[in-house]
Amino acid sequence: MAKEVVETTEQNEDSNISPSGLRVFWIEILRDKLALGSLIFFVLVTLTVFIGSALLDLDEITKIDPLSRFLPPSSEHILGTDTGGREIFGQLIYGTRNSLVIGILVTAMSGTIGVLVGLVSGYFGGHTDNVLMRVLDFFLILPFLMIVIIFVSLVPKYTITSFSLIMTAFLWMGIARLVRSKALQERELDYVNASKTLGTSNITIMFSHVFPNITSIIIVNMTLSLASNIGIESGLSFLGFGFPESTPSLGTLLSYATNPTTLEKRWWVWAPAAILILLLMLSVRNVGEALKRAADAQQRRGT
Amino acid sequence: MKSNKFYKLLVAMLLVLTLALVACGSDDEGDAEGTDDTSKSEENGEDDGEDTEEPVDKGEEILSQFQYDPSNTGEPIEGGHLTFGLVDDDPFEGTLNFNFYSGAPDAEVLNWFDESLLSVDGDFLYDQEGAATWEHDDSGKVFTLTIRDEVNWHDGEPVTAEDWEFAHEVIGHEDYTGPRFDETLRNVEGIEEYNKGEADDISGIEVIDDKTLEITYKEATPSLLAGGIWSYALPKHIFGDMEVADMDSSDEVRKNPIGIGPYKVETIVPGESVTYTKNEDYWRGEPALDEVTLKVIATSSVSQAISTGEVDIVNDFPADQYPDNEDLSNVEFLAAYDNYFSYLGFKLGEWDFDEGHVVENRDTPLQDKALRQAMAMAIDGDIIGEQFYHGLRWEANSIIDPGHRLYHDPTWEGYEYDPDAAIALLEEAGYERGDDDFFTDLDGNEMSFNFIAQAGGEVAEPLAELQIQMWEAIGVNVELYNDKLYQFNDFYDRVGNGDEEDDPNVDIFGGAWSTGSDVDPSGLYGKNVRFNFARWDNEESQDLLQAALSEEAFDLDFRKEAYKDWHDLMVEEVPVFPLNFGLEIVPVNKRVVGYSLDPDSDLFRYDIGVTEEEPQVD
């Protein structure tokens, strides 16, 4: 499930670009047709599922109809029905929206925590750094999947928010490490020392000086994490620790494939979700790779 | 799980759980290709609840589509080898002794190499066909049990009365942590004193000679004859020097188990498979097979395993895979009534830990039995059986399941699906609809209930949602508790088997019981039993259940009448109501003979044989 995309970005060289560098990102995407296509696809899907789920009635989608179980696609049921006689199509719309929300939430929250920890740790260094890094090391050795499963069995009410919080708790380390190593380098630079002697507060230096200089690397990293976080819920659902079917998700649809008959003869139940996850992950990744190239190039030119 | 005589041996295991076990509802997933034709729900909508048609026994109708016995009636070949599939997604636990095991999969492993000393007939009553015979005195309390001379352990040692006594002493010992020291065993005179350490031995058990044992029970009830005797000996020459606390984890239980059954354990791959060889010395005679292999098959692999002949028989076949496999050319599907019923229940009170009984004290609109009755009418058990279990389940009319032929009566009236009558009943009882079109409670406040359901299998969730929809259709607002299904242990922790209070937010619960040999349901609905999850306290029910266990109840008609009255009371009071009965279906390779699901069959496990060297392949 959660693939370590984070690792690959860490091998990047430094990059020091100012926010205006964001334009470089944009230019790179425009130049790279695959990335542009991916971005358009992603935006389209996102719009469709958000508008679609606003228009469709969730109660209607999750209504059980015992007389139309496992119907193949037809004009009446565009993508067929599942074990409860529910429309796959509607579940796909809602499921994709939920998976996207989870992916974005987890990425944003783990990004925020990671950036904060990384900045503080790298900027202050010394004991602060030491303590924070030991905490981080500890989180790194936790057997992710097992701990998450235990947590999932613990929470009384299992919602998108609680799920995202649990995930976040164990996914902030990659970005924290990255930001820390960048911040460590930044703090040695003259401008930081200059600001310090001018009496600028640490917080101001961190957020208005150091942070802007490493935004590009953060953006790249978060985009790539987003790609893997979109699929993150599906693995848990598959193991039986996912959302209830009343909260449609791509993982639930995928997990129907454990039934051998469904896997073999009722492809319409799980295949659309599998393809959609694949496409979403790939498109986000394409964009991420383009951004990474832009950041690398910028950095090469910059130093 | 069972096939008769064969059945009887197996039932012996269930005897233990006199009315035991497990919410199965979730294990047997069932689903069928959606079929648009059948549905009777609409036509029934009109009438007012009185049923004028001739009552048909739905169960019998469904069962009649199947056979109990394989069509193959050939002679078994010499030196046959059979493979038995134990359908389970997890490995078996491997506590391989009847005195210690707890999981049903272990029982499947055990049944090939060990058996009860007493056998039972098709009505779950002890007969004289087992390894031991029995008689009781006039009081019905003192039983004299005689082990046949030819009954030996696999190591050649004879099974003695002392071994039988020893089993009682181990289970009754204060260090014993297995699940067998239950109400049935507590009925042995003096065993409680022994358990508390007040006595050195059990006063009610006396070894008369090598092969004869006399047991005195505190009370004589019809239940005694339906599984009320502990009928598994424990070889004293093997376990005699062991500490009781160490027994269940010993190699003698886990690695080199022995018994008295038709096959001996040869090898064990823990949790995965067991191979057996024939026990030439088996007391009934020589078993028909040379070797038996038992292996665990995951639910998802069952159909593959039977169609390729990888296994000849499985213990249980998932209903949802039946439609895709019924036409396999190499196997035959046999069926019998499953000793099972699923139910829905209402939480009416709580458990008093100090006093050890239920207290029906909950302040909930569900205290109004009219509401409970209406909610029972709202549920269509037949459509669930037809659509989700491919017609292998049907609406249950009573708590007494069709496997208990002496007591089950298909003409007893339960709750027919009738939403209109349900609404009429609610309106008559004074309920009015609120702004959201749901009924409010009698004070006009919004009324909504939490429904807790169990996870497991892909139909569990749609079924729970469907039931909620059915209640919604009569205007009763029910919500899935915390929007999710609960895993087994978590579920029973909340419903009422935990070490703390029942979850106060749970209003309605859905579960299933598999029933044991004794029909007596007081283990589930009595005042001082934990499993009375509804926490329903009803004196009349107590009296009726008592009466059905009294000495008078040795008269079958009297006992049946008592259960009929109890059934009527349950229908009137509805603390819980039955949802589905079902069939167990067993695919059998066409080379297998000597196997039967018939409760009255004369076949025993050692009769099972094969007529060809290799299994047939589809």
Place this chain on the structure above:
Amino acid sequence: MWKFTIRRMLIVIPQIILLSVLVFVLAKMMPGDALTGQLDPDASQESIDNIREKLGWNDPWYQQYGNWVVDLSKGDLGQSFTYKMPVTELIGQRLKNTVWLSLFSVILIYVISVPLGIISGRYNDSILDHAITGYTYLGFATPLFIFALVMLWVFGYHFGWFPTSGSVAPGMEPGSLEYVMSRFKHLLLPSISLALIGVVGTVQYLRSEIIDTKQKDFITTARAKGASESRVYNRHILRNSLLPIAAFFGYEVVNLISGTIFVEMIYGYPGMGQLFLEVIQLRDYSVVTSLVLLYGIAAVVGTLLSDITLSIVDPRIRIK
């Protein structure tokens, strides 16, 4: 060097202690216990309460933790309630299976990814490279469990080439050649599934590493000196790029952990992952805690191994 190693090892100890507390507390917080699922209407409440008391489940958690740690120091992980056997023995059986599965998968990952990575890096922008990149590209986005399911269905069910569950065929004599072969056969499909998805990272890493190194100065120098192309690759580029890969061995094992859970579940392979999924539902605490702790220790040791080998291979890391 030694200083680094020792410091690294010292960090590990508090980590493991902390992990044990966390795991223990979490496991105890889960609702229900192993007895709530035991439903025998005949069983008296009294005996069940007795069992709870006897097993110490009613004690406060720190007391239970204390007892647990004391036992742990004696090498006793407690008794599994459901399996009625010492946890060490239970896990021992499963551990063997999981270790074989992971080991074999890691070997496969190396066997597959190194050649692919080298080809892809050396002949970058060739058709072959595009094919390999395409594969890693798709492999990145394919959920392991869907892939494993499809593999099981195609090669296990449809063609019937591989067994579809278990770790060994019944009735074999342990130690015999037949037994070993049967185990191997049961291992093959799960580890291939794991490996085919698992190679993605390594292939990508190797490819970009080689492409990077190709343009480095010392390579150009070597070429200018007239070294043959294969010599340049074998002596210079590969040595540089492969060493870190070898050192990643420990990380690779750590990354496999969650993968084995899926694969064991799908292939009905009785390893620790399958055991974990089972005992967590049965609330068999002693097994749950031991398993998580064990996986945690595996992660710690794997990381430690890789950190130390990496520091030998690449001294820059030590300085950091």
